[in-house]
Amino acid sequence: MDLKDSPKAGGTVTIPGDTIVIRGGNPLRGRVDVRGAKNLATKAMVAALLGETPSVLREVPDISDVGVVRGLLEVHGVLVTESETPGELLLDPSNVETAHFAQVDALASSSRIPILFCGPLLHRLGEAFIPDLGGCRIGDRPIDYHLDALRAFGAIVDKSYEGIHLTAPNGLHGADIQLPYPSVGATEQVLLTAVRATGTTELRNAAIEPEIMDLVAILQKMGAIITVEPNRVIFIEGVDRLTGYTHRSLFDRNEAASWAAAALVTHGDIFVAGARQAQLMTFLNVFRKVGGGFDIDEDGIRFYHPGGELKPVTIETDVHPGFMTDWQQPLVVALTQANGVSVVHETVYENRFGFTEALNEMGANIVVHPRGLPDYPRRVARRDFEQAAVITGPTPLHGADIRVPDLRGGFSHVIAALSAEGTSRVSNVDLIRRGYEHFFDKLADLGADFDVEG
Known part of the structure; x- marks a missing residue:
């Protein structure tokens, strides 16, 4: 458990509880350090x-x-x-x-x-x-x-x-x-x-x-x-x-991609120290297609929203060197703001779109096809249990009460709340700390407006 205090406007972040109250609308800006995977x-x-x-x-x-x-x-x-x-x-x-x-x-x-x-x-x-x-x-x-x-x-x-x-x-x-x-x-x-x-x-x-x-x-x-x-x-x-x-240890490419999506969703600008291009090439290609900007330095990668409309994409998750299943959940939040219809084919896990229910409650337009889209042109071989999500955007998001369902889905809910209009209450956030080091500290350092309950 992260026991650190972090500076924050109006006070400090105390020992984290299991629920956070997020006031959306602030772009995330600053630096986060990503350690071992x-x-x-x-x-x-x-x-x-x-x-x-x-x-x-x-x-x-x-x-x-x-x-x-x-x-x-x-x-x-x-x-x-x-x-x-x-x-x-x-x-x-x-x-x-x-x-x-x-x-x-x-x-x-x-x-x-x-x-x-x-x-x-x-x-x-x-x-x-x-x-x-x-x-x-x-x-x-x-x-x-x-x-x-x-x-x-x-x-x-x-x-x-x-x-x-x-x-x-x-x-x-x-x-x-x-x-x-x-x-x-x-x-x-x-x-x-x-x-x-x-x-x-x-x-x-x-x-x-x-x-x-x-x-x-x-x-x-x-x-x-x-x-x-x-x-x-x-x-x-x-x-x-x-x-x-x-x-x-090798840097955590899943955390790096998550903060990249957070920068895009909130119209922010985040330098992810420790991130490396070689292990993120597939993600970077998709990030650029969506309309995200990035600059690669020797000690990390800067991710930012360059302005303008985001573009719809089609994603097929796959084992390496394909697009990781852990990357699609945070990126789906950004796709709710893309101008057009995006499709995400999930071929690795059979129940990874449960997090989209909360996004729809916040105003997103996401339709999950439990048996996938068998007639859709594909590069990755179909699997019997795969699902597909069709995301139509852009749709403004508004605050809601959300319960975190899993690690990556929980991160997605948090960044959706950070970009939404109004206040959200996100519970069961302890799940997120399974894979994100000093999570609340990093949010505070990036300028997120939130309080911790519990």
Whole structure:
């Protein structure tokens, strides 16, 4: 939880509650610093379990998901300490031990990260336990890919009403694995398990997101032998031991894109320090097509509304290097102000348009097609569960009472409220702090007019 106070007109922002009251109409202007990616830092922390010596991870964001992983590591005997350098963690796995079910269950209920502990714990302890998994309610996120991969490595999976218990009485061995879909989580699972398995693992149809490549770099620093080949194929040669690592996390491209959308929606001007062009190229192309402006510097990217009308676009979410599903939600708010009809095809998750209901209550014109638009010309292959949203604009937004449904949808609701006429009351905002460091502080620094309740 973000416990800092932030300067704000008329007073200070105190310890955040779960509801904020937003008075819209102020352009967001200023600078925000983006640290390590949530989707890399948490996985890098898990990777430290595999080392026989301590690891140092830098640029770790101060978000609740990191706190969950830290707690899970600590109940398994990993010593986690903060250095004097902000955002730097020392992770010492010298005394890894089996955690009590109740401890794991209490910590894991708000995150899906525990599934990635399985491979490392099987190597270190010969067993692992995972309870029912939480996470954002954006659609079914089955763990079948994970469990099938672990079985292929030789793990025995026992399911009960409490959760899933895994053992590896004969150790883990290399496997040939073909993922049905290039799942990021399943790819991480295979990497974290294969590096210490006996023999060679071939993973086909792997995810190749920048965060995956950063995890590969970390594992290589630890002593792993990993070859990334064309066409989503990864070979991992198992090794007998791994050491710790020292690594600076990749910046959070999802947070960077979110602040870019906030600048566009509020007619603002935000410099996102730490953002890098190479990992945002697909987003930048779409941002420019919509009518947004950006300037790329060595230490970050400036995003701004250059004036004039915003333009409608068609977006198809996809795995990397396609347009990320996490990018579409904040950008949809900007598309409500584009002059014409935009279409967003969501092909990654089957229930990621729930956040549009609140936008419609605020005055937007968004029609969700639960089965997609099968006759619409496409580049990305259709999936059976996909949805489509048709956004017609421009439509002025007005204040409303909103409850945050998920991480990215919640950010979208906040920036919609910031651009709307009148006052909005946004509840359940604690979800947003799962992935946005010092969220209220950054809003205040950018000139947002809001109060915190609770």
